[in-house]
Amino acid sequence: MTSPDAHLAFARRADRSDGLAHFRARFVEPDDEVVAYFDGNSLGRPPLASIERVQRFMIQAWASKLIRGWDEEWMELPFTIGDRIGRAVLGAASGQTVIGDSTTVLLYKLARAAVDAPRGSGARTEIVLDTDNFPTDRYVLDGIAAERGLSLRWIEADPASGVTPRQVAAAVGPQTSLVVLSHVAYRSGYLAEAQAITAIAHDNGALVLWDLCHSAGSVPVELDAWGADLAVGCTYKYLNGGPGSPAFAYVRRDLQEVLEQPIRGWMGAADVFAMGPEYRPADGMRRFISGTPPVIGMLAMQDTLDMIEDKGIDAVRAKSVALTEFAITLADEWLAPLGAMLASPRDAARRGGHVTVSHPAMREVTATLWERGVIPDYRDPGGLRIGLSPLSTSFEETYNGMAAVRDALREHLLAASGLG
Template structure:
């Protein structure tokens, strides 16, 4: 008999962690959703849902039906019949289900990078009664795209970047933000959940502090949307962007969403003027006149095919509510941390994520100098985490598609691979 990673060679010694995982799966109110996802043969555990979510069965069927019926059947008529309004309809639905945003403030459009550029450029160029402001606040541990885009905007507009030195394990605190805010602060750009550690920032308090200083705030929600409750309207957030291929399961490269608070839509003008964002899309006139509302934040032709798959995940989140998703997310990451403490800490690994669940998003990171090699070995064994320097193995547990037993077997495989790596490094393996 061949045992899965972590299973005892004999059933006479029950594993309490495996027993706990099976009890948790039996009582899991989201367990029935797992059958709605495509699960590939030979995969022991998928730990990268915070980078790319699994496809849903309904999403596969929806795309196939779109190709044969909507596209092939309706052809160009599809734009008049449905497609022109799809970026706003799905945007509003993401807003309602996952962002705490009233209708008319969220749109599906470009990649996260392009939307980040559009909204950040619009924010720093916004008219201000007190004169031009010249500083953008960001942190050293933010996702590379955010840092690169803002560096480019600063060069374009003659602005200064005010850097917060962020501890990757503890994230950016309100106190750190308050210390760099001032009369020259035009914009604050931070991630709601840190991409390496999973640290969950205090978005409400940081937004309030920025407003007190007269600045606008742009939140990157890529690692929180669909996993962590978000209340953009209640928090008074100005701007937000986020991707849809992680916890929303939109598929590789599925388009991002942008959020612009209602009152700011009449003030901000995004810099990429394209025909789809004009006041009369089919006028084809000589000059650009921006459309009112969120249409004015579009540029080119919307990627309709990329908007299809995420709709089925939105169905699931709306069915049970984001609070239920968050509760399971915390239970999964708590379990992963417990296993890491028991199995990986004795091998020299350390937790690089917050232990406090109130400050943790949907993934955890375990650090060890050998994790790059461990990650490569795990991929060969059907366990798929990902790796981030320095020495971080990220464990992304998507609540809708991941079970506790899958988490158990995946963590057991991490233990075994790390142990083998250490033996080989010592010359004993």
């Protein structure tokens, strides 16, 4: 067993050789009470430049340009920033990604459009999804199925792993209209084989919608290379867009004129200011916008995109793998002897940017950690989720946080045994 001091020495060496370490100084320093932030996969930290950007916008753009800003720049921001996201983190050529509503709304728009799309002869009556997908995805698809008279075909997913190509092949067929899966599982961090799964769905005439909420900005995504049809994802996790920052939607170019999204609004019309009696959808990605774009909510993510474009998503992924490997090493040595189990894939090729460690006491442990300035989150059943953001998380911070998890779990076990 490696000594704690040896682990700390490793962490400090890793920080000195980290090619992304200088980005840490670009984020707002947490207050002195925060020892380790392990929840960057739920809400990223704010970049300093984003605070300046938002202030500058309010004073120089909003206050001085007033409504003229729409004509001069703001109307195009959903597309210019969308293209940046596509280029930097989605592997998507321009003209296929837009920033717009919440992930929930965009998921509804694209899924509803997909199941309504004409697909040759034969009725396609099923949506394929998995039992362990994020609740929003399951709830939205259940509602769409009820609206359109469709049925849901469930893939039973292991919460500690994820959906495999073999399971998808067994579930899809001539009745399948749409397959909706997460690229990185929100609970376990399992990284799906997206290209293989997409090909299987296409071989059966189905469309695929990928949820990239836990992928974008953490692991490489190659939507164009996968032949992906549709994708949605949020921007407040690894892209640090801020609480409730708007989500993105990707629609493959050849599908844009085929799909009819269900929430018709004036901003998605062919002539936005015609104000005509009938709705005629715009060409391209504008047709997937409904209402007025949330301009202020789009601003902050640009500074994280600057950082990612500077070093490249492959460098971000390399550090992510190193951080999660280190966290797993510490969990094996410190938490496994206390009865905790790794609930994420050990193989880095099958793991996204977070690690989950399970134990029946983790709900209580998480509450204790928050009181002590270590901030992970909790997911049933018994999972303490450790989200490590490569741009803002250091190896020493990971060491300190994992040591606090060990101490809190040990204390809870001693108290439960009556020896504490």
